[in-house]
Amino acid sequence: MASIRLFVFLTLALVAGAIHAQQPPGTLAKIGRDGYITLGVREGSVPFSYLDDKGRFIGYSVDLCMKIVDEVKKRLNKPVEVRMTPVSASNRIPLMANGTIDLECGSTTNNADRAGQVAFSPTIFVIANRLLTRKTANIRSLADMKGKTLVATAGTTTLKQMTALNRERNLGMRIVIGKDHPESFLMLETNRAAAEANDDILLAAQVAGSKQPADYVIGSEALSLEPYGIMLRRGDPAFKEVVDAAIRAAFASPDFPRLYAKWFTSPIPPKGINLNVPMSPQLQKVVANPTDSPDPAAYR
Amino acid sequence: MDYNWNWAIFGELSPDGVNTYWQMLLSGLGWTLATSLAGWAMALLLGTLVGVARTLPQRWLRLVAGGYVELFRNVPLLVQMFLWFFVVPELLPRAAGDWLKALPQAPFVTAVVCLGFFTSARVAVQVAAGIDALAGGQAQAALALGLTRGQAYRHVLLPLAVRIVLPPLTSEFLNIIKNSSVALTIGLVELTASARAIQEFSFQVFEAYTAATVLYVLVNLVVTAGMHAVERRLALPGTLGKY
Numbered sequence: 001m002a003s004i005r006l007f008v009f010l011t012l013a014l015v016a017g018a019i020h021a022q023q024p025p026g027t028l029a030k031i032g033r034d035g036y037i038t039l040g041v042r043e044g045s046v047p048f049s050y051l052d053d054k055g056r057f058i059g060y061s062v063d064l065c066m067k068i069v070d071e072v073k074k075r076l077n078k079p080v081e082v083r084m085t086p087v088s089a090s091n092r093i094p095l096m097a098n099g100t101i102d103l104e105c106g107s108t109t110n111n112a113d114r115a116g117q118v119a120f121s122p123t124i125f126v127i128a129n130r131l132l133t134r135k136t137a138n139i140r141s142l143a144d145m146k147g148k149t150l151v152a153t154a155g156t157t158t159l160k161q162m163t164a165l166n167r168e169r170n171l172g173m174r175i176v177i178g179k180d181h182p183e184s185f186l187m188l189e190t191n192r193a194a195a196e197a198n199d200d201i202l203l204a205a206q207v208a209g210s211k212q213p214a215d216y217v218i219g220s221e222a223l224s225l226e227p228y229g230i231m232l233r234r235g236d237p238a239f240k241e242v243v244d245a246a247i248r249a250a251f252a253s254p255d256f257p258r259l260y261a262k263w264f265t266s267p268i269p270p271k272g273i274n275l276n277v278p279m280s281p282q283l284q285k286v287v288a289n290p291t292d293s294p295d296p297a298a299y300r
Numbered sequence: 301m302d303y304n305w306n307w308a309i310f311g312e313l314s315p316d317g318v319n320t321y322w323q324m325l326l327s328g329l330g331w332t333l334a335t336s337l338a339g340w341a342m343a344l345l346l347g348t349l350v351g352v353a354r355t356l357p358q359r360w361l362r363l364v365a366g367g368y369v370e371l372f373r374n375v376p377l378l379v380q381m382f383l384w385f386f387v388v389p390e391l392l393p394r395a396a397g398d399w400l401k402a403l404p405q406a407p408f409v410t411a412v413v414c415l416g417f418f419t420s421a422r423v424a425v426q427v428a429a430g431i432d433a434l435a436g437g438q439a440q441a442a443l444a445l446g447l448t449r450g451q452a453y454r455h456v457l458l459p460l461a462v463r464i465v466l467p468p469l470t471s472e473f474l475n476i477i478k479n480s481s482v483a484l485t486i487g488l489v490e491l492t493a494s495a496r497a498i499q500e501f502s503f504q505v506f507e508a509y510t511a512a513t514v515l516y517v518l519v520n521l522v523v524t525a526g527m528h529a530v531e532r533r534l535a536l537p538g539t540l541g542k543y
Contacts, residue, residue, distance in 0.1 A: 094505040167317040
């Protein structure tokens, strides 16, 4: 019994300690003090943030984050070391909240729900949720999925949206969960699911990288419109201003079309696949008028 | 840490529109219990058989049992889960593979089989150790009394060995409950996966995992208490053991 009492006491002490932990200083001050900035990166979000064949994290979001790092160096007027920490869809928000990462450079949707825990840079990409299916399955829209198995990735807005749509439209779909994007695609590839729901750009990357790209088709039905942003801590206006300025400058730069083309319309490492996704009208609008609005209507 | 605590989240309705987050957590706990108990039953049965085989005089049987143990003990559980779920159905004949994948509870069945084999290897080692720990005279005395080898194991060796290895078996039981969380990688929505789902739907990470932690601890305290009761019940005065 004594050991149980001790255990309960220690647990309570731990929780109380966590609640009363010191508020951290602003991110900019923290980076200045420590001399390094930690970027949260993803291992499989092609072409935003992923590992190349030499084990380096590369991608469109990583490039944009490096522009923010340059701006941080300029503001602090001293060198800043860049550290990269792999994160997943599930742990990116807690790792941001507890100060492990300072920026998240992946493929993260900016939505109103998340605003309670984190903040976002101006929108860097606009996607639609769509279904990926085998051509032979003849699934044209979500309505054709009635009673079938759908896979979505843990921790994504897509999973939440599909759970809600399943109920609203009374589809009776069995929704299975992949722990990351590659596993979700594996579920589709091994016939464990009739369709994968995901962001269209990620689906395009999965198909382009698969063994039989010709077997798959991405649905034309857009189930949502979502803005991607670079995630930062909430309630840090000084750091948010630095991030915003860096992204605005990147968009305004004459180099931006080249940066876009590097990741979306040219062969990318490691396999030299070309995603062939030209800039959407929604993204063109954002680049001309940067905004960090989480409201999908702002991008229509 | 800059975090908005909201313990009221468990009373809110989840996006499936039917269950509250609290009910999601309880459903996860149910799958955790079902998976661990079914896996434990399988592990005890197979583990005892293989453990006995490791102590038999027939050399080939000992070799086969030893190979079994090394196979299931040395491959990480996460890898075994992946192999059973994604690789095994592809190796089977097409029809059998498709049947497996179409099972309504494929992740549950896979998780039970995988945990059962993995844990059985560990149980086998413990059972064999328990039998080896008995003085060699026990087996010879049993045989000299005219018991067959099967009767000697059933009436003398196993009952004594089980008493010796009950404490490590309790640990193994606790392990299988915790290990069942690995099944979330193949899509089984057990306790950890439910906590993760709550986090993903509501972004209240720490509340969700705190609740899951408390539930795991409670379940394991119940198991520990139950196993202690079994130990006391089975205790033989004058033999190994505390009671």
